[in-house]
Amino acid sequence: MPRQSTHQHGIPCPECTFVIPTTMPMLLSGEPIVCPMCGLALHVDAEKSADSLKLVNQLHEATQKVEQTRRQFR
Secondary structure: OOOOOOOOOEEEOOOOOOEEEOOHHHHHOOOOEEOOOOOOEEOOOOOOOHHHHHHHHHHHHHHHHHHHHHHHOO
16 A cells, blocks of 8 residues: 655745645646745746746646546556
């Protein structure tokens, strides 16, 4: 049985250091990512982050394909 990751995926809030839970779809949405602890809204600059967002999108698509394939063989 695969082990569950206990690592919290996210972005450390620059204001309060709380790790803001973040997903690839959240990063790609263009919407602000809000710290649930202090309310700081983080905005991804799509123009400055274009190369990184392209890679995140490719990773997200590949992850979805792997998940679809995995479900076929259950």
